Amino acid sequence: MAAPTNDRLDRVGDYPFDRLRALLGPLAPASNRTPISLALGEPQHTAPDIVRRVVEETAALWGKYPPMRGTPEFRAAVAAWLARRYGLPAGMIDGDRHVIPVSGTREGLFLVALAAVPETKVGGRPVVLMPNPFYQVYVGAAVLAGAEPYLVPATRETGFLPDFTAVPSDVLERTAFAYLCSPANPQGAVASLATLKSALALARRYGFLLVADECYSEIWIDAPPHGALEAAAALGGGLDNLAVFQSLSKRSSAPGLRSGFVCAEAAFLDKFTRLRDYGGVAPPLPLLAAATALWQDEAHVEASRALYREKFRLAEAALAGRLGYYRPGGGFYLWLDVGDGEAAARKLWREAAVRVLPGAYLARTDARGHNPGAAYIRCALVHDLDTTAEVLGRLAATL
Ligand SMILES: Cc1ncc(COP(=O)(O)O)c(C=O)c1O
Incomplete structure (x- = not known):
């Protein structure tokens, strides 16, 4: 007889990154590009010494x-x-x-x-x-x-x-x-x-x-x-x-x-x-x-902030006026309105080797059957400037 588990865990649902693995796992990324992930909010700046x-x-x-x-x-x-x-x-x-x-x-x-x-x-x-x-x-x-x-x-x-x-x-x-x-x-x-x-x-x-x-x-x-x-x-x-x-x-x-x-x-x-x-x-x-x-x-925080500023300058140059781009008041995410976040995530992976998180995975379907994240993708600008410039170019060209 199987041991019981906490059935509340079944109501929590899969974690977003498990869902992303299931979405992109069966697909091959564009073979001519080095994969870049914007999915995880993990700063790649060097940690302070x-x-x-x-x-x-x-x-x-x-x-x-x-x-x-x-x-x-x-x-x-x-x-x-x-x-x-x-x-x-x-x-x-x-x-x-x-x-x-x-x-x-x-x-x-x-x-x-x-x-x-x-x-x-x-x-x-x-x-x-x-x-x-x-x-x-x-x-x-x-x-x-x-x-x-x-x-x-x-x-x-x-x-x-x-x-x-x-x-x-x-x-x-x-x-x-x-x-x-x-x-x-x-x-x-x-x-x-x-x-x-x-x-x-x-x-x-x-x-x-x-x-x-x-x-x-x-x-x-x-x-x-x-x-x-x-x-x-x-x-x-x-x-x-x-x-x-x-x-x-x-x-x-x-x-x-x-x-x-x-x-x-x-x-x-x-x-x-x-x-x-x-x-x-x-x-x-x-x-x-x-x-x-x-x-x-605070010195290391100011240096890091300056780097993020530069990245948002690059984002603005690549995306302003498109995909509902706006400059966030804080944080390092782009929240882009792409119509269908899952479809865009698949397309970016297959055609540009870019991993992004579909917004639907960060939201719940409401009582009217609407998922307020479904139209969006979340892109974490966590890389160095060169990688950021490269990935923004791929985003702009692919979507
Ligand atoms: C909104 C929010 N709160 C809390 C955390 C947790 O951060 P940590 O556990 O690294 O302090 C995160 C991490 O991405 C986050 O996005």
């Missing part, structure tokens, strides 16, 4: 179990970075009460659901709000925590961001928490301070947690994106109802470091830490020391 240096210097710490809340130095470096980056009032963030490291924000954004979803809310099944399209971990987290995912359109008509204030009040009453991603993956839209304030005010009114996923905030062209902590500062009330997730994967081009943090109200963070004491993975101390040094340094 700070990482190598600090990990070497702290090698003695491999012999220690890392504490779940990280080190005082890490928490202080993060609190200082947040205060500088967002111009927060002195003392608003107390690193020791409000900050803990996570082993990449993917695990944090997943585990948040297990810490924030109660058995019931106002006597009903708890809801998790999320934009549609969205980072796929959100739906997995909601479903596996036993909550009902509630998808809020984030389409061209809504400025590519979800409008939580338009959600019916009976749903808001059952809401345990809401994911808000700004800059948004995949669309690159950036929430205004007014939008962030209204989302946080709504969370406070209806008693839910606003989970702000801000891992693309340091990659921008015209102006630094606002953060949800600025909304908290403007509204008053401390960090109530707020958890902000940040990562070094994109900011510092160090996805292999698996390092991020959450900055949140102390009541939530205590529960979150208890959960992680049982099932989380504390970042190893040498890696946490490297992360501490990265949060203290």
Whole structure:
């Protein structure tokens, strides 16, 4: 007799990259071209040398179990970075009460659901709000925590961001928490301070947690994106109802470091830490020391941002006026309207050896049978300038 498995996993669906492998696996890429992948949001910029240096210097710490809340130095470096980056009032963030490291924000954004979803809310099944399209971990987290995912359109008509204030009040009453991603993956839209304030005010009114996923905030062209902590500062009330997730994967081009943090109200963070004491993975101390040094340094971030700017200049030259091209407010994705994302992904692979992600894999079909990502492809501009110029040429010529 077969052993049972968690049947909630069957409702989560395949991860986008498995679906992409199934789509392109049977097809041969153009044989006269070197394959280039724009599918994965993995920066190919060289990781800062700070990482190598600090990990070497702290090698003695491999012999220690890392504490779940990280080190005082890490928490202080993060609190200082947040205060500088967002111009927060002195003392608003107390690193020791409000900050803990996570082993990449993917695990944090997943585990948040297990810490924030109660058995019931106002006597009903708890809801998790999320934009549609969205980072796929959100739906997995909601479903596996036993909550009902509630998808809020984030389409061209809504400025590519979800409008939580338009959600019916009976749903808001059952809401345990809401994911808000700004800059948004995949669309690159950036929430205004007014939008962030209204989302946080709504969370406070209806008693839910606003989970702000801000891992693309340091990659921008015209102006630094606002953060949800600025909304908290403007509204008053401390960090109530707020958890902000940040990562070094994109900011510092160090996805292999698996390092991020959450900055949140102390009541939530205590529960979150208890959960992680049982099932989380504390970042190893040498890696946490490297992360501490990265949060203290902006020079490598500015250099990386300059490179992304140059890449978007190339993208504009290749694609402006076509395929619904727009310059994202933040992040490194192109979200191109190609009519049929799966067909375009197949064509690009077969004719140009370029891998892109069909937008449908980053969205769910809504109640009216419409998948808001279906017409799009997502292209991650994560390569060096020469490769980027080459791949943009292939995109423009093929589509
Ligand atoms: C929107 C969003 N959030 C979170 C993550 C997770 O990043 P990491 O686990 O590397 O911190 C990603 C990674 O691509 C992402 O796109």
